[in-house]
Amino acid sequence: MLLNDGHDRSGFTCGVESLDRYLKTQAGQDVHRKVNAVFVLSLEAVPARVLGYYTLCAMAISQGKVP
Template sequence: MTEQQNLIIRPLDGQHDKAAFSCGTQSLDHYIQKQASQDERRRISRVFIASTELKPDKIVGYYTLSTLSIELNHLPPEQAKKLPRHPVPAALLGRLAVSKEAQGTGVGKMLLVDAIKRTLAISSEIAIYSLVVDAIDENAQKFYEKYGFTRLNTQSNRLCLTLQNI
């Protein structure tokens, strides 16, 4: 992909060619092709699509956002001791995928930055303590850790970045 500077990130709509998307991970391909529109309609998650100005219907990458609560015992002890004794609100970056042809071009980083910006924007309206991600594999975990995400105590693939640290 050479038009990275012309990347557009917007909500999923009926114009996007979901069937043609392939990132090389079957569960992520299946999600955008078969499940994403249903999750949108049911208000389970919001799906944001990256495409280019030249090909606005072609999906270059995508991510999902939804909400969750984090139990205090899942947070690192140094964070948990500073918080009230009840679950804290968070945003969940449930999936992030980049098409095979766009991998290695910075699209993943741009999608992550967009997710962080959206989370920060909504945090001025509703309380959000952190952005949580589910790393699909070790490479994804390293990607998120490079941007300051740290593992939660209970699940090795679940990481978080407090909004205060952004």
Template sequence: MTDYSNLVIRPLDSNHDRSGFHCGVASLDNYIQKQARQDVKRRVSRVFVATAAEQPNSIVGYYTLSTLSIELGQLPNALARKLPRHPVPAALLGRLAVGQAAQRHGVGKMLLVDAIKRTLAVSDEIAIYAMVVDAINDRAQYFYEQFGFSPLGSGNQRLFLPLKSI
């Protein structure tokens, strides 16, 4: 049985078995299996994978990080009033997925915490106002809200977390 408490999270590389990853959401499975390596090579996204020590090439879960700008009109007025009158920089957690066998074992939380830590570390070098996530469904939105993420704009499942609140 896999020990999910001691996973290693590192950048995706050519040794990882992407074809064996299945989380139950076709778009997330297809991304890691078919698109992730190309995005890394093109430098449009960074992909981080969680693996167990006993199976270092088997992907237990993954997430992606990239950047984006948040238009002031998307932010709550109380925050927007305190910011310069131009879009603010943010880190985008575009995808987060956990393999079916590892679901409900805290792996999603572990991946999210790792993504936040990496973003905070980078924010010491470059300006990042917030972390933004695109929740794929209501269950994912609820998951992110438990960690303090709030809706960004209206009518969608894009959420944000100002880094100063961490």
């Protein structure tokens, strides 16, 4: 399912601080700007709880080129 405002990202942790931070602070903005597609895994019984996620991006930009 595509990430949306109804997903509770605050409690998500995967053990990799940079990935946790991305989901909590940047992923929603990327979806709104259509920069990345962020998909989440959740249980049908608790659809707002994020169990995992992955992103798809159609382009590659050198990290030094991003302001």
